[in-house]
Amino acid sequence: MQMLTDRSKVVSDKKMTFMERIYIPAIVKGMFITLKHFFGKKTTISYPEQKREFSKVYRGQHVLKRDDIGRERCTACGLCAVACPAEAITMIAAERKPGEENLYREEKYAAVYEINMLRCIFCGDCEDACPKEAIFLTDRIVASQYKRKPFIYGKDMLVEPLDPSKRIDISARQTENVNKFKLEKRFAHNK
């Protein structure tokens, strides 16, 4: 039969020599390989104390951004939910009432916004679909839980804090196009 590769070895059951039969040279050879790795470069790190450097565009836990004056950017347009391949995002919209202009940027906002982190595959499609620069994936890791329920992240977990010093920096994710979009007035969203 013709072989597909040339890596096959002919197997033989010829009798082992005395040196092969006492196995000691083979054990010593194996131990030498093991000992050699004691002095080589380690490939693991001790995780909680040491942390690996993340990619600038690492796709971890989502954040719902606020704008410069602290209003929520999300307007519950549903494009993230329809783009989501895992169907992890659900929301309920509500109308902004007079007096809430400092809370929400547009006349419609997300009263409930939930991401099921068990369903989420962190593909970043929601971020791409968002027309309002509201949802971003960040380099934060979704914490492990004992139960399933706490993995459903509501607005309390997703919206970034109002305090400017505690805002979540996503500037590394904002491409040149995005920044241009924000700076140029003619691209500005309707007021």
Next chain:
Amino acid sequence: MPLLKVTIDTIEVEVEAGTTIMNAARQIGGSVVPPAMCYYSKLEGSGGKCRTCLVKVSRSSSKDIRPLPKLVAACRTAVQDGMVVQNTTSPEVMESRQAITEFLLLNHPLDCPVCDQAGECHLQDLSYEHGLEDTNTVEERRTFEPVDIGDYIKLHMNRCILCYRCVMVADQLTDKRVHGVLGRGDHSEIGTHISKAIDNDFSGNMIDVCPVGALTDKTFRFKSRVWFTKPLDAHRECPTCSGKTAIWMKGSEILRVTGRKDKYGELEEYICNDCRFHHKDASDWIIEGPRAIERHSVISQNHYEKLKTPGTTEPEF
């Protein structure tokens, strides 16, 4: 009366005398049909305002083989025997359509994420197909103070493109129209003059004929995006109208009731306000079956049959 032979985008069709280019193209169907923002075949006198249906007539008739000097509005121009019309095959037409789209969007706000019409908006479809990626203008868009025109209909004058369809539907469906276009030029706006509420039994049809999100259903306002709802054909015994409607459901809840629209976005039958606004219980309706939605429509992207609200994405244990 012999039939007239017209060629639209190299496809020949025979139509009766007096047919417009638009209707001749609709007899062929498909991509040769020019888009229409103001023309509505069920409304007499509609059309000729938005100019999106401009087409090139490269041969006026079999007797006069000269082309027409300018692009003509397909909805207002009657066909001649031997006429040769170019729609998508003419670069001139496509260029003008792009310009018209830009004009229509001059004052139209970019609030599709907020607008309830998004997903079934004709202007959205038009600008998706023919619009520019960004705008050439730096001027502020025209804005109006919000006006309350009644309990059921929400008017967003900023979004209006002044197609006059809602005015015509009120004229031709009811005996007394209470709203109209006030002001002139840039100040034209839909209004009820002496803040009179629109309370006619058939006023809800204004919502369906509106090509944009200027007139929307207050009972559906911000309830759901269109593509998360499931459209079904349904009917009920109604003393005032035919009762044949499309209901838009989310789970077992009826979020919205509209008339049934054909492939050009025109109502098959007008329905009354009672059917539209007051019957949101599934037991009120006899469901005929799912509505056929075009495969490329965002509404058919809906894969949320089972997920109703937040909190239902994870089963209880």
